[in-house]
Amino acid sequence: MLSTMMDFPLTIQHLFRHGRRIYGKSEVVTWTGAEPRRVSYAQLAERAERLAAALKRLGVREGDRVGTLQWNNQEHFEAYLAVPCMGAVLHTLNLRLFPDQLAYIVNHGEDKVLIVDSSLIPLLVRVKDHLKTVEHFIVAGEGDASALGDGALRYEELIAAEAPGFAWPTLDERAAAAMCYTTGTTGDPKGVVYSHRSIFLHSFGVGHAAAVPLTEKDRVLPIVPMFHAMSWGLPYVGWSCGTGFVMPGPFLQAEPLAQMIAAEKVTYAAAVPTIWNDLLRFMDQNPTDLSSLTMITCGGAAVPRALIERFQEKTGVWITQGWGMTETSPIAALSWPPRGTPEEEQAEWRAKTGRVVAGVELRITGDDGGELPWDGQAVGEIEVRGPWVTASYHRNPAPERFHDGWLRTGDVGSVDPHGFIQISDRAKDVIKSGGEWISSVEVENKIMGHPHVIEAAVIGVPDPTWDERPLACVVLKDGAPRDAAALRAFLDGTVSPWWLPERWTFVPEIPRTSVGKFDKKVLRTRYANGELEIVTLEGSARE
16 A cells, blocks of 8 residues: 655755745855854755756756865855755865875866866866866955966856846766765775755755754854765755854864854864864963854864863863764764763763664674664673665675674774764774773773863784783873873773783874775874873783
8 A cells, every 4th residue: 555645856956946935034154254244045956957957057066066066155055956956966075185186186077167166276277187087166255366277267257247037957866866985095086966855855854853942043164174975964954944144164273163153153063083182272361252052063183081071161062073984974873961960960871872763774793793782881882874874885796894783883892772872983993902802992082081181092002912002192281291101090990900001102193084084093003103202101001
């Protein structure tokens, strides 16, 4: 028996029409460092129509890829709506990639047109001659575009030449709408292609009251880049809810972010832990008004409990940790504490990786591939599946990443009976010492609870007795003593005794990937090359 319901296509076009018609007066603000640029939903929607018409005139057809090398700004938002709604595929390009990686993903994705912010032209020039499929460069902004040659087109001139009222084509909800490439630290980036259906469902799943409950009353500051896993889905979630947007552009330092929050009365913001750490340090020295904030999502890397507690003490706002991947669109779990949690236990729950959200199914598997129980004790690889989880990669099936229809995340952890995940490590970063596992993530989080520590990363290094032992790489606050013994004493009693590192090194910063995650591969290479100054404490914690 079939239902009587309409076969209504789940496409971004529906989100576009809804936001425009119902919330036409909602506002998108782009921070410029001077007078912010403001545009209503209705105005932005009309400009998106003009952009679609201009792209069609340039020869962009359904299925063609349109790359964007842009900051979080109004023009990028217009592309988020125009490109998929006209049936083309939005390909967001990571502006922090090395030039050879950037050229690789443009060529692998076969981008036909690139929309580039004028401030990023120097980056594009470094790879321009290696791009095999790009036919047109469209420059947004008023900067000098001469380095791209006479064929570079001006964004504002293109859309000004078009009339509003673009005739959107009828689309299949399974058609490609957007694509992002993973930013792993090994191998070539892999392309993940999102469908209209997956983005539509992800938007409703993330906008759920148990996930990121946005409304027309909110003003969102998406600090997470629009090139990183579709800005965690916030452009589409917020647009469908009529949420006001404050787009930070290239102004991602603590001082301008604090100014944006105060001036625009931001209620919700999303960013990686580094951003909130930097903002806390800025607040230590500068009066800062964050009173409008009511909700923060933090992800992209494990969020230390110490950061959650310090931010709440400073602002009164609890950070909610999120977990996901480019492959999961990306939201898969959020760390909202369970009903009835006392205030003094909030940080404990929020420091967990997250509770799996509706729309994502999750399991953990052991070394033999068998499913492990949700008892909070059993540890295995986390696998997921669902309508917004990828089943393959673009032009790369990568069968090793999938298991009986489930995506292998590469994260190792446990799940409790209520669906709360606790990731203990990436599979490639787990430290095996004398046949026993050590969670580098847990040791890092405990070290970062020390008041003198800004950041810490823990890696496994060779040991003649135990095969591997942990090396703690620590970034200290200015003026703090380099006292490895004191830090180890601080850890004592917070983790298993044999997890305590004997080897310590103090570094000015932790190397990061292009999306802000700790790049432990770089640290391991530096250690192997003898580039780190190691402090070795007397005795072994395993003895």
